Amino acid sequence: MAKTGSRVTIKDLASMCDVSTATVSRVLNHIQGGYSGETEARILKAAEELGYAPNLMARSLVTKKTNLVAVLVPDIHYYFFQEFFAGLEAYLNKFSYRLLLCNTQEDPRQEEQFIRSLCNGLVDGIIVSTLNSREENELLIELNEEHFPVITLERYGEELRDLCSVQVGNFDAGRMAVNYLYSKGHRKIAFIRGKRDARNADIRYEGYLAGLEACGLQPDESIVRYGDYTFEAGRQAMSELLENGGFTAVIGANDLITLGACKAIMKTGRRIPADISVVGIDKTILTDTHEPTIVSIDFCAHQVGITVGECIMSMINGESLGKRIFRQRSVLFEDGKSVREV
Amino acid sequence: MAKTGSRVTIKDLASMCDVSTATVSRVLNHIQGGYSGETEARILKAAEELGYAPNLMARSLVTKKTNLVAVLVPDIHYYFFQEFFAGLEAYLNKFSYRLLLCNTQEDPRQEEQFIRSLCNGLVDGIIVSTLNSREENELLIELNEEHFPVITLERYGEELRDLCSVQVGNFDAGRMAVNYLYSKGHRKIAFIRGKRDARNADIRYEGYLAGLEACGLQPDESIVRYGDYTFEAGRQAMSELLENGGFTAVIGANDLITLGACKAIMKTGRRIPADISVVGIDKTILTDTHEPTIVSIDFCAHQVGITVGECIMSMINGESLGKRIFRQRSVLFEDGKSVREV
DNA sequence: TTTGAAAAGGTAAACGTTTACCTAAAAAGA
């Protein structure tokens, strides 16, 4: 039965059931009133038998809704985005919304091109993430002013204006990592920073500095390096740090860096955490699967995805969120268990 | 300038430039002939100034092309899919195609619902993956018969019929893992299988058995366990194996299992590879970041993504691929370097 | 019996494009 991808239209159903397309449309959309139960049954039966499926394009043309949301990310590989997508997708699906995935490759030109082509009819809303310091928000601001639903994720530009933004607890993470290590007795804590031009990397570092200060520790530039958010850079940075020493613990600005650092540490025969304690940021499964398990601070990407979903759906439903910043709290994980505020 | 998400249509341009919509359409689509250079310049200028962007829905309604491809995956968390998406997305973008991401959660009902709603006008093609043994391919076969572009990924049902399928080197992987370990002198090789109802997990196991036979080794059920493709199950399985012993090496059906196994091994104080050698399958960054680095067999997900992209684009362009199976070769990685056929 | 409201359903415009087919003017050829 049921020719599926077939070209059966509402017109076919109409002529088959001897009614107008209007009536068919009403029945299929379960619009209250305007037809009898008998007619309804007849149309529903025909639709079922012919495997009718509405042409979403045609519908969108008149309703101005496509039930599609685009999400632009700089690089799909970041583990954070996996969880984020899962949370977002699950939330949107509840409202029959689907996710359009766009990889901007951290290229502002690509980003602009994507946005321009998507926002004119194809998607009902857009979620824009970035790792890039060269944020170009004018286009987003313009869209927002025209009441087109836009959410930014992890953007920190001066000029976000009235954009609704969702951010993770970068600052908290840096601070919590220090607090945790301090509570374990460490007084000289090294830090491997993220990408040089990434704003969220700087914020994690600022959190680290704030943590030091709160604990009454002196910051020491000689035990700080850059790690580019990659495994290799993390390993390299750690190797350099180990040459000079002068610390008993190290924090990596993300898990990849942290694992690289662990590699470097273990290569020298030192043991974790006996000789050097390690804490990661932006918890992924990586630190759980590692032997030994590494403490890491979770940005709760899944929850971030849900929050972003809530925001975009509100905007799509006409609510004006205006300038608002949602910041997800970070949570420290030790051995698979979340640890209360440290 | 340039009101972006605005409602400026081809009609606005037409009246502004004192031409018909037909002419505007011709100019904007760079159709050869039908207008003078002067007219072209005038229209282009107006389009630029007003920030015109075509309504993709309206266009699709008449061209029957949306430049969208849907990809259905059972669970976005599998690392394989990240690389796969990246490869696929990069390839499709070359042709201005975008990716629609759908998470089926291994639920055949969800899968069917997605497919039905997407294939009527919304997407030009569909890529369907699964981990599930309960493959329901009738719908896909129907679509395929109606010449709607469908590619299956990692499906192994009896009834694939004329569907074009892309598969990874599951069998090869099992075989190669055994060969590698044999070449290192191992004669008793344990295996931790994947999900019980996953066909690709079975194939990896069959490859393992074939590898044993090719090396003249006796299969031994007592050193085989199930690992469910998860870290925890892998750890659990390894713990059981270690109690009885009787092997010098172990193969995990995926990296998560393998890492779980490593965890269990190292917990007992044994060393890798001095006491027990370990090989993973479905190489992810996990085995690279581990200390020690674990040998793993790469399914080359990025390349699989490209291959799938090539297939779906051919079909979208009217080529009939028919029943064809593309199988990506596996590659063994040791310490970040690929190793020639073992 | 009349009145009027409610129920059932139809008509046609609208959404923003593309495109097959037509026309008028200009250029080229004879």
Next chain:
DNA sequence: TCTTTTTAGGTAAACGTTTACCTTTTCAAA
């Protein structure tokens, strides 16, 4: 000069829906 061809451009239908606004029928109340 007359004919033909080319160029430039217009007209209107089509794509598959939704929906505002009608019309007709039914049925209950007065």
